[in-house]
Amino acid sequence: MPNSPASHVTGPTPAVQISGIELFLLDLPLHEPFVASHGETLTRTIAVVRVTGDGVIGWGECSALPAATYTAESAAGSFAALADKLGPRLIGRTMTPQAVVPLLFDGPEVALPMAASALEMAVLDASLRSTAQSLASWLGTTRATVPAGVSLGLADPGETVAKAVDLAAEGYNRLKVKVQPGHDLELASAIRAALPDIELQLDANGAYGAEAIDHVLAIIECGIDAFEQPFAKADERAAIELIGLLAQSGRPPIPVVADEAVESTKDAIGLLERGVMTGLSIKPGRVGGLIAAVNIHDLCRAKGLPATAGGMLETGLGRHALAALAGLDGFTLTGDLSPAGRWLAADPWPDLVLGQGRIAIHQGPGVAPDPDEDVLERFTVERCRVSNAP
Ligand code: OSB
Numbered sequence: 001m002p003n004s005p006a007s008h009v010t011g012p013t014p015a016v017q018i019s020g021i022e023l024f025l026l027d028l029p030l031h032e033p034f035v036a037s038h039g040e041t042l043t044r045t046i047a048v049v050r051v052t053g054d055g056v057i058g059w060g061e062c063s064a065l066p067a068a069t070y071t072a073e074s075a076a077g078s079f080a081a082l083a084d085k086l087g088p089r090l091i092g093r094t095m096t097p098q099a100v101v102p103l104l105f106d107g108p109e110v111a112l113p114m115a116a117s118a119l120e121m122a123v124l125d126a127s128l129r130s131t132a133q134s135l136a137s138w139l140g141t142t143r144a145t146v147p148a149g150v151s152l153g154l155a156d157p158g159e160t161v162a163k164a165v166d167l168a169a170e171g172y173n174r175l176k177v178k179v180q181p182g183h184d185l186e187l188a189s190a191i192r193a194a195l196p197d198i199e200l201q202l203d204a205n206g207a208y209g210a211e212a213i214d215h216v217l218a219i220i221e222c223g224i225d226a227f228e229q230p231f232a233k234a235d236e237r238a239a240i241e242l243i244g245l246l247a248q249s250g251r252p253p254i255p256v257v258a259d260e261a262v263e264s265t266k267d268a269i270g271l272l273e274r275g276v277m278t279g280l281s282i283k284p285g286r287v288g289g290l291i292a293a294v295n296i297h298d299l300c301r302a303k304g305l306p307a308t309a310g311g312m313l314e315t316g317l318g319r320h321a322l323a324a325l326a327g328l329d330g331f332t333l334t335g336d337l338s339p340a341g342r343w344l345a346a347d348p349w350p351d352l353v354l355g356q357g358r359i360a361i362h363q364g365p366g367v368a369p370d371p372d373e374d375v376l377e378r379f380t381v382e383r384c385r386v387s388n389a390p
């Protein structure tokens with residue numbers, strides 16, 4: 001099993017007898033469109049699941065975007081798969097959180113890692129709530145807060161610089177700015193000039209080709225602290241060459257961070273062996289769950305590879321989970337840890353709190369505080385009660 005549980009998430013966790021699963025497809029408005037080179041998100045359509053068992057409720061979030069652009073999953077597609085395929089396999093079973101993703105593996109890999117991780121999160125939430133344990137304590141996270149980081153989508157460069165300055169004034173010490181060809185060098189140097197001390201990461205979502213290696217190096221020369229997925233995941237030679245050139249440059253090399261390229265522990269090991277990355281963005285949904293995310297974190301820590309907790313425009317539910325994960329000490333690069341309200345104009349979950357440049361980690365039972373049922377109701381566009389396979 002490529003995603004076997006890591007040592008500090010194998011502790012005794014009560015099994016939950018799953019008597020009901022309900023799915024919700026939400027359409028949450030955004031304050032502004034989120035634009036990246038993989039596509040544009042105008043409304044955050046997102047699937048969430050509610051598991052009932054042994055008198056407790058557990059919530060889980062499927063981080064798939066509205067359209068299958070960034071990964072092969074989409075919110076509505078994963079909602080349908082949860083209803084027809086994955087959900088029915090859990091009904092009536094008694095499951096530990098650790099057993100959920102392995103059960104949903106059809107072959108050697110999770111075909112729908114984001115859908116599977118929603119069910120894992122829900123069973124984990126129910127299990128933790130049954131013993132009033134927080135996710136943070138179960139993960140072994142000892143920090144109370146994590147440094148806050150915020151992302152900026154592709155937009156008019158002048159507006160992006162102004163926004164960067166505003167966000168820095170709100171207390172963010174790290175910015176992750178989306179770039180793509182023609183929208184990069186001047187933007188990065190203007191932000192660096194305006195904010196000389198900020199931790200500045202760029203994310204290209206694979207928008208550059210091998211012919212742009214020198215250009216990417218020139219962008220890094222602006223004083224960038226990390227560069228996420230500069231090349232498409234299939235373009236491993238370009239990443240290897242960039243990493244080699246950075247090593248020869250005489251300056252301390254910045255992490256070349258893989259995001260899209262890693263969908264499992266196996267992927268992470270392979271990329272490391274081939275020298276394709278010198279940093280990794282760990283997104284629980286993309287890698288098939290929180291337990292897989294912890295495994296990959298442990299690998300990064302063992303290898304001294306800088307890791308960052310990656311965001312997916314989650315609701316407060318997913319964002320609280322990400323904050324607890326980000327408290328593990330292998331996360332040496334600041335993650336996408338802004339309140340969900342940075343992007344979402346409505347959210348059923350109580351939001352993360354930002355103060356003095358840090359995000360507080362939820363210490364109550366389960367993954368996150370309870371959602372507001374009225375808000376949930378208001379923004380639900382599709383709903384389904386999972387039943388046993390006929
Ligand atoms: O590439 O990191 C990415 C959001 C959706 C899909 C992919 C990415 C992102 C982000 C948003 O960059 C980060 C955030 O949630 O703040």
Ligand code: MG
Pocket residue numbers: 203205228229259260281
């Ligand atoms: Mg990214």
